[in-house]
Amino acid sequence: MPDTSSARLIATLTERLGARHVRADAEALAPHLVESRGLYRGHALALVEPGSTAEVAFTVAACAQARVPVTAQGGNTGLVGGGVPFGGIVLSLNRLNRLRAVDPLGASMTVEAGMILADVQAAAEEAGMLFPLSWAAEGTARIGGGIATNAGGLAVLAYGNARDLVLGLEVVLADGRVWNGLKALRKNNAGYDLKHAFIGSEGTLGIITAATLKLFPRVLSRSVGFVGLPSARAALALFERLRAGADRGLTAFEYIPRFGLEMVLRHGIDVRAPLEGQHAAYALVELSSPRPGADTRSELEALLAEAMEAGLVEDATIGGSAAQDAALWRLREMLPEVQKAEGGSIKHDVSLPLSRLADFLEEAEAACLAAMPGLRPCPFGHFGDGNIHFNLTQPIGMDKAAFLAEWARFNDIVHGIVERMDGSIAAEHGVGLIKRDELARTADPVGLDLMRRLKAALDPHDLLNPGKVVALSNDPPPALPV
Template sequence: MTAPLSHDRLLATLSERLGLRHVRTDPADLAPHLVESRGLYRGHALAVVAPGTTEDVAFTVRTCAEARVPVVAQGGNTGLVGGGVPFGGIVLSLNRLDRLRAIDPLGASMTVEAGMILADVQAAADAAGMLFPLSWAAEGTARIGGGLATNAGGLAVLAYGNARDLVLGLEVVLADGQIWNGLKALRKNNAGYDLKHLFVGSEGTLGIITAATLKLYPKPLSTCVGFVGLASARSALALFARLRAGADRGLTAFEYMPRFGLEMVLRHGIDVRPPLSGSHAAYALVELSSPRPGSDTRAEMEALLAEAMEAGEVEDAVIGGSAAQDAALWRLRELLPEVQKAEGGSIKHDVSLPLSRLADFLDEASAACEAAMPGLRPCPFGHFGDGNIHFNLTQPVGMEKAEFLSQWGRFNAIVHGIVERMDGSIAAEHGIGLIKRDELARTADPVGLDLMRRLKAALDPHDGLNPGKVVALSDDPPPALPV
């Protein structure tokens, strides 16, 4: 049996194929790839390797597999759960694979490489007179491959679905370096197992996505945004039900914020102003859109909100009168994740609930967490219409941040316990990564967890692709949070 390549020889082999400037080992070059935006974990790696083609990705993965060196794929490195942090091995940057390969407005599809920035994917669709609806706060730096690998959600899930729902086909490099070409742009293809769904949401643990064929939609010709003051989360649910019944698929967003959330935005945000004259217990940002010529979403919004006010579901509301005003209302919601940092530490939960249980969850989980730590400030917000709530907990005023964050596990047990009891999910759109790996092992159906481990062992028997993430094939504990 041939001995595996030494690390020096591995790096030399990769440099010979890819070029020295695409195999970087300088600590300054490595540093941005060793930590995610939250800074919860800091990793280490031999090198950052940046192939320029799918064939070069395959060569890199195959060579690393032969050397028994793990590979962690990265795009924009905008993840939130430690899923892209390397702990040894090679960081495989997909950022050079950034081409638009094809676009077909009639077929409503486009094929892009995994390293294309999400905003550039949106712009390419727009230039062709179409809409690619996947959208979230980091879209100016996030890469489409990472969004697919984590099955990202974002702001348009209510109308268009998660990343998984927008994929027609994939090109994937497997753990042994083989390339699976599944880039068909078909709406119906029942020829065997639907393999693409193995890789969407697998966080780079089963294969590395190098290109994707994506669904496109007609561009909205009329859009209207409203910002609504509400008495409670239950009022928000009643309003959502009314808008969904009245606008049907024209309801493209329904975002929820508590009073504390808006207060933070107004306190710490730049160029923001109160949208309503009074203060309310809860708020909703709602959007109606239509691709139909002659449609008037503003008139539709006014009529539906008037009905809701008459029914006592809405306390106050404002409707944007222009694209700039719509953008200003959206900014109030989009700033919320960022301004939380100014209030100290935040213990974050990305959960989903059946809509019928959502208000009960918010009441029960908020009360339980406040009882566990007096002075704690819950800030549940997010994609209310699809059941996804970012149940974030802001530290008490005056408490040390490190002391607060050290309680993450205790609050996981409280929040996730309620989520489980209400038939929800502990991971709605951010993924599992490292931070929820052991929570998944604790909460998942045992048969389902065994199936996941068997799939991982079958597709990546040497645990060479993003090892230790999502499901573990060994009993090694994940790195501790640095708090």
């Protein structure tokens, strides 16, 4: 039962937003207290669902006055504990789902933070344009969460991360004031570019309520290929060849190990083997073009034929229709889900300089197998931008809980190699709670001090998603996994 001050806060919010949008019952709160990976289970006073920026500002101001923490949530598709509340209010942005403006000439659109990513893409398409940010959870993920975590996804090669796709933001600050930085300008050197403080901050510095996004010419020709390779090093060599031959037309290069494809074919729905025989590694590649008359299929065929003659490619197939392209993409997109059928999975979202990627895979796999014989490594992901999801599947027959209890030990092994090779321990999923202390241990001390100073300046009472990303002196230790 909430104390008197908390009860007054809930009454104040209920009076402004209505009882339908301020819920303290267990049924309403339950889906907001845990993420899909289920590593942490939180708790909260109430779920608040404002329907406008003004209502978000009112909620945050009231919480600031009462010194009650606020954890913002969108689609709750995060993977690192960043959206799990540990006390205070859960502020859902899902009712802020309006398209505010589209400007095809200026190649921009302004959307509210609670708009589903797939709906943002559809709105851009209706305007004859492309919004390229894309990842597997785009049917439920919200654009605000993608910006707050600086999400990457499947088209970073050609278009960049979320940060590269944002022209402006509207943000509610920790005291309830609203910063309107939504101008759709490509050039604006009038002072500090404040939006970058909030992009990737995971709701710890301010709550994003709307964004002005970059749009691009719609793709008119797209071809998807699935390639069998002798090794990860051959995959890197193929990437270099395709990048040189296709330039910005190379929009995806996804790496899949043999074990990864085997899992998809064993447990996936509506999938079939794309190639005859087995290969040590695979790559899904995509070429696209907005040019009328472009023939990306012929271009991809020629590039893969050259790579085959050079001994880099053992076998390949190219989709002949949109349905076939989607079937090839499904082999990659189902990988995270099918791992569950093989037992526990210890996951690492890391990035490396491309020049060290093959070295990392060889060294990290060897080190992990030495630490636990029978372990089944499954490194996959966005090879072209250096981002690998270095996942470890439990040995056959091992107890799942006993395996997951080794998470910290494998973090030390994998992250130690990443650090030595000048990589990052948090490539695209964010820091959240699960990597907070790792960040404190591995970050440049001056950089970490700047992060803490920025947090203290913008949120002096540590009320916005407290305990995530960087820990202030009064933060509790991370909650134990569920």
